Amino acid sequence: MQKELKVALIQSNLVWENPEQNRINFTNKISAILELVDLIILPEMFTSGFTMHPNLVAETMTGDTVSWMQKLATIKKTAITGSVVIKENDNYYNRLLFVFPDGKIEHYDKKHTFTLAGEHKVYKAGSHQLIINYLGWKICPLVCYDLRFPVWARNTTDYDILLYVANWPKVRVAAWDALLKARAIENMTYCIGVNRVGLDANNYEYSGNSGAYDALGKRMDTIPTDKEATEIVTLKKEHISKYREKLGFLKDRDVFSLKG
Template sequence: MQDELKIALIQSDLVWENPKQNRENFTQKIENILGSVHVIILPEMFTTGFTMNATSVAETMQGETVTWMKDLASKKNVAITGSIIISETNNFYNRLLFVKPNGKIEYYDKCHTFTLVGEHKTFSAGKEKVIIDYKGWKICPLICYDLRFPVWARNTEDYDVLIYIANWPQPRISAWDALLKARAIENMCYCVGVNRVGIDGVDSTYSGHSVVYDVLGNSITSFDPNVEQTQIVVLKKSHIERYRSKLKFLNDRDTFELKS
């Protein structure tokens, strides 16, 4: 177990439905990260933008983007995470991939599909909450609309870090800001949000607001809105342990059972 986990958050514009160009853009951004980090976090659907045109841009788990992530993770000795559109067993998934330097992949399929734009009509919803163990840290990865459902994120596993990757539009960005902070406070964990910027192929506008909140709900990042930016943040296990020991709020959490 190590006390520090150094993460890089990449707040980026995305090229609409162009995996090749997006991979090239992120290769450059990752190569420009100075020094070593443990985890690099990319936005939701980072190869395509938030498109419902899955048939034309979906990949497989043996496809070019997964291969690219594995090669880059190995080369940089870093874990890389972000979601892409995966085609599997005649279904499409908005799948977050967590690719480790040794080539091992863990993944989470978005549970709450965004019915407002018909995501549920194209994508199959995931059924399992996933906790990833990396370098002695327990990480819970979730995707965009999942943020609005606190029961799904509830920290019953004593995880250390909650990660949300997103294409969260500017008109509702105040909800993004408020809910990320709430998730950190109620779960007594670091809460990381990585959102895109720019305008997508259906004219939705994104302002970023990527952020990391600590256990007390304090922001420990300083992202500028509406611009591409990468920031490196050091998370400390001692910070979590100190406040969970002092403020034993998780001891009083409700018990419940999720039913589909």
């Protein structure tokens, strides 16, 4: 078990519906990380922006973006995660990919599709939560709109990190800030959210507000708003174990099971 985990949050603008250019841009940003890190987090739909035209950008699990992630993860000796548009069995998915340093992949399909934007009409929703075991840490990865649904994120498995990738618009960023902090506190876990910046083709503005919170809800990062930035935070297993043992809030949690 690794006692500390170094995580790089990449808050970036995205080129609309242009996977190749986004891969080039992120290659440069990832290459610029000179410190050894264990995990690199990219935003939601990082190859396209939050598009409702999946037919224009969708790839397969053997496509260019997956191969690119595997290659970079191997070169940098780190895990890389973020969501992309994937086509599988004639369905489109907003799929979070978690690529291990050896190229192995686990994935999570976004459970709560964003009905306000019509995401449910073009993307098939996932039905299963994913818990990733990595370097002795248990990670629960979720996507954007999932943040509004605390039951789906409830820490019933004693995970150590709750992770959100997003295209969360500036007009509702107060909710993003409040909910990330709340998820950390109620689940006694590290909670990390990586959001994009810039303007998309639908004229929606994104301010980023990416952040990392510890199990007490304390902000750990200094990522600026409204601009591209990369920041590395160090997570400590001792912090999780210390406060879960000292405060014991999770021992009093409600017992329940979810039906997809």
